[in-house]
Amino acid sequence: xxxxxMREVDGRQLAPADVDEFRAYVRAWLPGGLPRAAExxxxxxxxxxxxxxxxxxxxKLWDAGLAGILYPVEYGGLGLTREHQRVxxxxxxGFETPTALSVTHGILIATLLDFGSEEQKRRYIPGSxxxxxxxxxxxxxxxxxxxxxxxxxxxxxxGESYVINGSKIWTTFGHVADFGMSLCRTNPDVPKHRGxxxxxxxxxxxxxxxxxxxxxxDGNDDHFCEEFFEDVVVPxxxxxxxxxxxxxxxxxLLFHERNMMAASSYHDSRSAETVEDGPDPIVTLAQRLxxxxxxxxxxxxxxxxxxxxxxLFTIDRVSRAMARGALPDTGASxxxxxxxxxxxxRSEISVEVSGPSGVVWDPAEDETSVGRGWLGARIRTIGGGxxxxxxxxxxxxxxxxxxxxxxxxxxxxSEVRHNR
Amino acid sequence: xxxxxxxxxxxxxxxxDEFLSQRVPPSVLRELTMDxxxxxxxxxxxxAELGWTTLLVPEEKxxxxxxxxxxxxxxLVAEVSGRRLAPxxxxxxxxxxxxxxxxxxxxxxxxxSGVIEGSLVPAWALAEGRGTFTPRDIRTSAxxxxxxxxxxxxxxxxxxxxxxxxxxxxxxxxxxxxxxLVRRDQEGVAVQPQHGLEPSxxxxxxxxxxxxxxAEMRVGPATEGEQELQRLLDIAVALQSAESLGLMNQVWDxxxxxVQNRVAFGRVIGSYQALKHRLAxxxxxxxxxxxxxxxxxxxxxxxxxxGSRIAAITKAHIGDxxxxxxxxxxQLHGGIGVTWEHDLHxxxxxxxxxxxxxxxxxxxxxxxxxxxxx
Numbered sequence: 021x022x023x024x025x026m027r028e029v030d031g032r033q034l035a036p037a038d039v040d041e042f043r044a045y046v047r048a049w050l051p052g053g054l055p056r057a058a059e060x061x062x063x064x065x066x067x068x069x070x071x072x073x074x075x076x077x078x079x080k081l082w083d084a085g086l087a088g089i090l091y092p093v094e095y096g097g098l099g100l101t102r103e104h105q106r107v108x109x110x111x112x113x114g115f116e117t118p119t120a121l122s123v124t125h126g127i128l129i130a131t132l133l134d135f136g137s138e139e140q141k142r143r144y145i146p147g148s149x150x151x152x153x154x155x156x157x158x159x160x161x162x163x164x165x166x167x168x169x170x171x172x173x174x175x176x177x178x179g180e181s182y183v184i185n186g187s188k189i190w191t192t193f194g195h196v197a198d199f200g201m202s203l204c205r206t207n208p209d210v211p212k213h214r215g216x217x218x219x220x221x222x223x224x225x226x227x228x229x230x231x232x233x234x235x236x237x238d239g240n241d242d243h244f245c246e247e248f249f250e251d252v253v254v255p256x257x258x259x260x261x262x263x264x265x266x267x268x269x270x271x272x273l274l275f276h277e278r279n280m281m282a283a284s285s286y287h288d289s290r291s292a293e294t295v296e297d298g299p300d301p302i303v304t305l306a307q308r309l310x311x312x313x314x315x316x317x318x319x320x321x322x323x324x325x326x327x328x329x330x331x332l333f334t335i336d337r338v339s340r341a342m343a344r345g346a347l348p349d350t351g352a353s354x355x356x357x358x359x360x361x362x363x364x365x366r367s368e369i370s371v372e373v374s375g376p377s378g379v380v381w382d383p384a385e386d387e388t389s390v391g392r393g394w395l396g397a398r399i400r401t402i403g404g405g406x407x408x409x410x411x412x413x414x415x416x417x418x419x420x421x422x423x424x425x426x427x428x429x430x431x432x433x434s435e436v437r438h439n440r
Numbered sequence: 441x442x443x444x445x446x447x448x449x450x451x452x453x454x455x456x457d458e459f460l461s462q463r464v465p466p467s468v469l470r471e472l473t474m475d476x477x478x479x480x481x482x483x484x485x486x487x488a489e490l491g492w493t494t495l496l497v498p499e500e501k502x503x504x505x506x507x508x509x510x511x512x513x514x515x516l517v518a519e520v521s522g523r524r525l526a527p528x529x530x531x532x533x534x535x536x537x538x539x540x541x542x543x544x545x546x547x548x549x550x551x552x553s554g555v556i557e558g559s560l561v562p563a564w565a566l567a568e569g570r571g572t573f574t575p576r577d578i579r580t581s582a583x584x585x586x587x588x589x590x591x592x593x594x595x596x597x598x599x600x601x602x603x604x605x606x607x608x609x610x611x612x613x614x615x616x617x618x619x620x621l622v623r624r625d626q627e628g629v630a631v632q633p634q635h636g637l638e639p640s641x642x643x644x645x646x647x648x649x650x651x652x653x654x655a656e657m658r659v660g661p662a663t664e665g666e667q668e669l670q671r672l673l674d675i676a677v678a679l680q681s682a683e684s685l686g687l688m689n690q691v692w693d694x695x696x697x698x699v700q701n702r703v704a705f706g707r708v709i710g711s712y713q714a715l716k717h718r719l720a721x722x723x724x725x726x727x728x729x730x731x732x733x734x735x736x737x738x739x740x741x742x743x744x745x746x747g748s749r750i751a752a753i754t755k756a757h758i759g760d761x762x763x764x765x766x767x768x769x770x771q772l773h774g775g776i777g778v779t780w781e782h783d784l785h786x787x788x789x790x791x792x793x794x795x796x797x798x799x800x801x802x803x804x805x806x807x808x809x810x811x812x813x814x
Contacts, residue, residue, distance in 0.1 A: 354723065
């Protein structure tokens, strides 16, 4: 490794731009820079702890001139290409990367880069790439799930401020987030898509803002949150893009979310799901239970192995088709639907193969219990838009079949039926 | 269509597509169903002349491919075979040519040229008993004699057996497995034709009663016959999966058109969510099928170590998916879908036959367990 090829920008040393030199630099840096993935703590580590560790990893990337590969240098990134990102992720296979920040960098900050003002980009992007500020999307509401444009949270302009009232739900890691991007209704007297605005809301709890954890059916409360806004005041410069054009920003956000699912987003972390190593957990389960001689069990295990195998090939095919334009970017709905179906079925198979051990277990096995995992897996067919919403997208946007009738499309939002 | 074909590959495939569309349109396929299965030798020779069985054979042996990945070329042709429901033993013929191509010897070369020309029709005698395609279930024996081998056993569900001139027989030899080339008219060989769901492909039971074969007719590498058999089975699964993908693509195209034109209760039926959601599911499993065929063919073409595992995944998925997609397309067509006049039953026949042959999804799921070490 030579420092000759390092680039100096605003006093920062950035990784080389030449792809081969970039690879050599990454390869030389990684062993001393990031921990081995095997040394990482279990997946049941609380998010607060994981985030604290990942902020340190993110800072290490920043100090090494490796943070924000695809982000422009003026906003703290490296200004490099997807080829560099691919090289980094290849080399980082086997190392722990700051996955707790994947959504922030892959979806939220990416949307800010596309729609934010110059001032917003200079203020927020470097902070997240350097210190690991966590951002979350505030889209779903108790009264508007897959129908996101039915948002009821109001933002009322008051001089140089917005006053926000309402609630958001299904916010992943909302309790540890620094900033939220909130879809708010700024004009209820126009059709629903045309009266929304996207506004940056600092998520520090206080008398006007409450963040509650949601306890899911499996008993876990460490993932999703709901937020209540009571006269939260933010300055108008927190508006992203134009007032009442928030739907464009929301669509862009969903675009980045889909890209992330198709493993082609802006983040510097390597998702655990793209790494295939070790025996399949369902094979290990059948061995542990001593049921591998049962032909019916073997058929179920074979089905689970088939589903896992086809998922990787389908991601590969659909991502490539989207990249070359053979499928629209809504092609990611195919991947989301597949993931829901595959995860659900594999979880069902685990429970079925387990028999009584799936529903009754020793206290020591609590964290790894198949039964608890099954209740948790139910979210897979719902989160990110229900399987049914995905099927509508696939049939209408990809197959070109007629759209579902939408009586709320061209009428003022205040006049159409919606949840309270 | 899987992959991103080169213009040469596209041209080669469209030659077959046009030829088959004109020479054996669905109306002719329906007649075949009425007449009972027997191979149109003239058609088979014409297909052979166009290169139906040459792609996996190297140039010096009389074959030749379009690109440096012959299996990709052939998988694209297999997709057309599925779209047009090509009659005749496309899959076993290509398995036989690839097996013969790696075997030295003048006698074998002579048979290989005959198969490539289309003058000799080949069959691959593999399954036994209740119809398992698992190599370890093979009981047919090849006993060594002074001059060669003596074969004994019964092969069932042998595609093209009633029409075949030569048979490639998988048999147990000593501790291992090997293939032997047998002429249909040899003493001790008897073929009993079987009836089948799939009209354009004939099947038969082959009895081998003390059939003498010379040492030269032992086909394939001297050792590791079991690996060679698995290699041929993986190729057969790849071609069959590409064929099933082709028939799915064809049925998908006309079904999507149907639901956008057929009106019921004042709306096109494709506007009903009950149908849209099923079509969305089919689109998902169809994309998965395309991804698997591409992945499998690439893995086999590159000689990847996990080719057999991907073959098992592919067949376990496509075997069922093709039947589900075509069967549900019948449902989406309503009454017209169950008539003799409609083409759907021809596709349903081929999809169902393909699911059972070269290992059912049940056998392949079992194989996946074995490969996973349980």
